[in-house]
Amino acid sequence: MERSTIILIVTFVLLWNSGFIGAEYGLPYTGAFTLIFFRYLAVSVLLGIYLIFSKKIKWFGWKATGLNMLVGFLAHGVWLTCVLLALERKVPAGIVALIVALQPLATGALSNYVTKEDTNKSQWIGLIVGFIGVVITVAFRIDFTKPGSFIGYFLPLVSVVAITFATLIQRRLNVNDQKEKLPVDQTLFYQSLATMLALVLPAFFIESFAAEWVPEFTLTMIWLVLAVSISSYFIMLLLIERLDATRVASLFYLGPPITMLMAWLIFGDIIKIMDIVGVAIVFVGVYLSNRTQNAK
Numbered sequence: 001m002e003r004s005t006i007i008l009i010v011t012f013v014l015l016w017n018s019g020f021i022g023a024e025y026g027l028p029y030t031g032a033f034t035l036i037f038f039r040y041l042a043v044s045v046l047l048g049i050y051l052i053f054s055k056k057i058k059w060f061g062w063k064a065t066g067l068n069m070l071v072g073f074l075a076h077g078v079w080l081t082c083v084l085l086a087l088e089r090k091v092p093a094g095i096v097a098l099i100v101a102l103q104p105l106a107t108g109a110l111s112n113y114v115t116k117e118d119t120n121k122s123q124w125i126g127l128i129v130g131f132i133g134v135v136i137t138v139a140f141r142i143d144f145t146k147p148g149s150f151i152g153y154f155l156p157l158v159s160v161v162a163i164t165f166a167t168l169i170q171r172r173l174n175v176n177d178q179k180e181k182l183p184v185d186q187t188l189f190y191q192s193l194a195t196m197l198a199l200v201l202p203a204f205f206i207e208s209f210a211a212e213w214v215p216e217f218t219l220t221m222i223w224l225v226l227a228v229s230i231s232s233y234f235i236m237l238l239l240i241e242r243l244d245a246t247r248v249a250s251l252f253y254l255g256p257p258i259t260m261l262m263a264w265l266i267f268g269d270i271i272k273i274m275d276i277v278g279v280a281i282v283f284v285g286v287y288l289s290n291r292t293q294n295a296k
Helices: 003-029 032-053 062-088 093-100 103-114 121-139 147-176 184-205 215-242 245-267 273-289
Strands: none
Touching: 003 032, 003 062, 003 093, 003 215, 003 245, 032 062, 032 184, 032 215, 062 093, 062 147, 062 184, 062 215, 093 121, 093 147, 093 245, 093 273, 103 147, 121 273, 147 215, 184 215, 215 245, 245 273
């Protein structure tokens, strides 16, 4: 693996998982729908201004633009909404990250059907091992006496479905070199625009755009916009161009330990023994998923 790719992976993992912390930090000042709406309104405006001044703004037709907006709706809108709603239900940020880490299993299972990229035996073993690590941790976290606990831990599973299909669609565009594949900057613009448009109604009718624009919330929004929504997604698209879908998806397995550490340092979240056990098993799954083997 090239050094530049390794640097991209490390940067992506750090920026991406800081989004869980930023979201939890911003939720006391607004609702989940409103936070995502303002976040992607800002992203759309910034990218739109950039594209206009660089003379890159372009309409690619309904098929190409619509397909990329669908990816954005799934990868940003649905994924983030479910994550934030889980955080509102007091599911710890590290555990949300751990449940979302189930994505590689779904991606590995479906990649052959969507992108025609085979998942070898080592990758399948790694995906299953990682899944077991997630299950162990979540099983010790759910309060089986409270029905609401199930809902909170179920919401990130919807995120898994959304981000999986978004990753596979984007990867198929890259693998098949279809004309629907847009330049990275314009891809991000149309994906952000789709997310903002999808969230405007629930943000208005459910939360009335209510937000406390105190310095803490403003700084959090700036970080979520520039570091997470723009930088991390930009890097993710670059990685999807360099690596197969299963390997990119397996990077989400690295999120739980990073997020748990951040949440412990910032929020004082308690890290349980079974959290550590689950994360250790997940690391084994990441290693196996990224081994280079020719055997199928």
